[in-house]
Amino acid sequence: MSKISINIATGSLQKEEIIVGIDLGTTNSLVAFIHPETKKPVALKEHNSSSLVPSVVHFDEQKNIEVGEEAKKYLLSDPANTIFSAKRLMGKSYNDIKKNASFFSYKIIDDNTESLVKVQVGDKFYSPVELSSFILKELKHRAEHIVKTPINKAVITVPAYFNDAQRQATRDAGKLAGLDVLRIVNEPTAASLAYGIGLNKEEEKTIAVYDLGGGTFDISILKINNGIFEVLSTNGDTYLGGDDIDNMIVRYWIQQSGINEKQLTDKEFVQAIRLKAEEAKITLSSSDEFNGRLNELTLSIIRSEFENLIKPLIDKTLACCSNAIRDAELKTKDIDAIVMVGGSTRVPFIKQSVSRFFGRPVNDAVDPHEVVALGAAIQADVLAGNNKELLLLDITPLSLGIETMGGLMDVLIARNSKIPNKASRQYTTQKDGQSGMRITVYQGERDLVKDNRKLGEFNLSGIPAMPAGLPKVDVLFLINADGILLVKAKELRSGIEQTIEIKPQYGLSDTDVEKMLLDSVTHAQDDIAIRALIEAKTEGEQLLEATEKFIQKNANHLTQKETMETAATMQSLQLALTMNDKDLIHKKIEELNEISRPYAERIMDEAIAVAVKGKMV
Structure with missing residues (x-):
């Protein structure tokens, strides 16, 4: 079996193309690149201004967006519409951040689920990915203005402790900002490179x-x-x-x-x-x-x-x-x-x-504000093929992932990841008593699997009958040094498992890969809008199902007013699900949560009180 050797950005990069390094920070962000004359990394800034762009986004009454110093002015005068520290929310659910919710002065939606957080500004709902993309877009525009060249490719840094979901969220934010993210690099690795540590x-x-x-x-x-x-x-x-x-x-x-x-x-x-x-x-x-x-x-x-x-x-x-x-x-x-x-x-x-x-x-x-971005620029230079000193291992030419609810692509191994590599993630069932799960493997950069390339599929059957959400299915992707992809699914409670092997190269020429990459950047805006709509609809449907079950089980604990209000709000959400407006769906989800939260908590408290008295085991 021959090893896959794939040109890093698939197809040779034109030399005039600039690949930048971006430090997307909690408080400040900045861009750096390798200066064409000195061949040294420099942080981009205009004249005597700072290279730092505050990671702050402000929405005015017309929903116009300001980023950076201009937005920072509104932190005290308009806190509800001024978003700071969006990086803390990347890849997080409300349950992950509720202990520190008081830290944020803007509205974070508490839907008491494991779904990713959303930020409400007026009647619009934004994901941390969208908020981060506004900062990245500002950095891209600023860099293009300074170097007078279009910038479409970047290396972005993240903390070493970021998990897979947070890294993927950062990649998505880059894509939404119109950037092809060649590599996600750990911040400490970038800082080391800026000091020349690891270059030898x-x-x-x-x-x-x-x-x-x-x-x-x-x-x-x-x-x-x-x-x-x-x-x-x-x-x-x-x-x-x-x-x-x-x-x-x-x-x-x-x-x-x-x-x-x-x-x-x-x-x-x-x-x-x-x-x-x-x-x-x-x-x-x-x-x-x-x-x-x-x-x-x-x-x-x-x-x-x-x-x-x-x-x-x-x-x-x-x-x-x-x-x-x-x-x-x-x-x-x-x-x-x-x-x-x-x-x-x-x-x-x-x-x-x-x-x-x-x-x-x-x-x-080295300037401690700039050191991470400078290191990212060095890594970008390596990816551009200009730095022959640093070894580049074989890499995956396109992202690999599986299909999830609503026909969405969930990436497990991102493009440009080193080979060999492995990644795993846990999934669960959608329906009560569901006994099987179809695992379909795709390759590509688009958000909907229909726009990507199917590599293979298998059924994981024999899952014990359990309520929806209870089974834990671990899906593992493993690429060995020969580029063979092994996909394994295992239900952790029962131990049943199934495996598929997919041969390397995946039958694509450099031209095919180049086209798939180009399409992913061209359609990024539409793709992420469709993904957000599908996720909102899925969340709405799951909430309706859960609320209906809860009411059937606890009908005699609800007042007539609570039952009537809940039914009307459920109907309103049901209607919103037929329309293609994610903000309206989120608004109706929030309304249903607001109505059901008080009585759900009351019923839970009553059940605990009964259990404590020893009437229930």
Whole structure:
């Protein structure tokens, strides 16, 4: 069996084509590319402006969209229509984020299910994929304006701990923004590349990447061998970052200056004092004290007080470092290099603390805001075939996945993934007592399987009769070094399993692959709109079925008013399902949830009370 060797972007890339590296961040995002003359990575910015674009999206009353600095102005004046930290929602269900729901000042739909979260702005509903695509679109436009060349291909970075769903969501956001996403790269890997670590194929190193951003902290331990980066462990705190440092300074000033409660309810004052705190933090990185004024207030702080304030936060990050090293089954002395990422690592006290913890100097020569994007640009250059030093393993030319409810393509192994590779995901049944599941394997980049290429199918039969949603079917995709794809499905409760083997090359020429890729970018907008509509309809149908079952079972616990209101709202949702308007369907789903939630909780509480009294086992 011969090994598949496929040109990375299928078909030779024209040299004038620019592939950019994008750091899609929680707080800020930016774009970098390899400068055609210096051959060095540079972050794109206009004149003296910052390379950073705040990851904030604002919708005005006419639903016009603003992104970046312009949108950031509305965080306090129009919080319900200003979306920040959309990256935290990527690939998440409401159940994943409900503990921290109060962190978000905009409306996240609580449908109490495992379906992916949606954000409501007025009467429209947006997925985190759509929100992230607005940021990526702004970055694309900005880059095209600066380099005066169309940009259609990108490498996008994600945290090392992102799971498969979050990575796929990032890929989808890129596609929706009109970008062909050649590779999703781990942020710590990109940061290492920016320092030249891992560029030498002979090199063998274990490194720590300490990343303290605006709103998140993570530490990754990587092993680099023969140009291959392996994530040994990750740890961190997704609600700890530079913003917390600013807040500590604000609290210090509140105590020192006797600021009254009334002032703290004034949004403009709160924003102004927070900006002063940020200014103080930056000043104290190069001076021993900060003195400023805000209206009639004098605000000052010296460096030693500032360091005392933030020490508990830094200790928290160092505890995460200890955990990551322990999980990697290493000692601090085993770490060969420490790379600093994120604007907050500019604070000298943080650098000193990390250096003391690891017992060696840190790598901080590259701008910590830009280091991830610069590394992504280096990776993009490799994919463009310009950097012959770095080894590129064989890759999958097109995405591989299976058909899910509504004829949708669920990608398990994304295009441009290295070979060999494996990925698995769990699925469940749609109907009560369903005894079989058809697994159909497809190849392609489109959202509907009808637009992709069918590779094979098999039936997993003999699933024990259980209520819908209870069986757990694990589907595993495994590509070996010869490019043979093995697909295995196993029902975890009963242990029954079935396997199919699909031979390599999948019968496609480079021209076929090129056409499929082109179609996927051309139709991205329509595809994602159709996917969103199908998912909304599926969710609506499942909710109607679940509500009907619940009412039949608990009819005598409902008041006549509750029964009548529920029936009317169900009818309204049923009608919405016949129309091709996903926002209307989501609106009706939300209305049905609002009506049923109070009595569902009441009935549940009554059942628990009875069980506690010992009347039920």
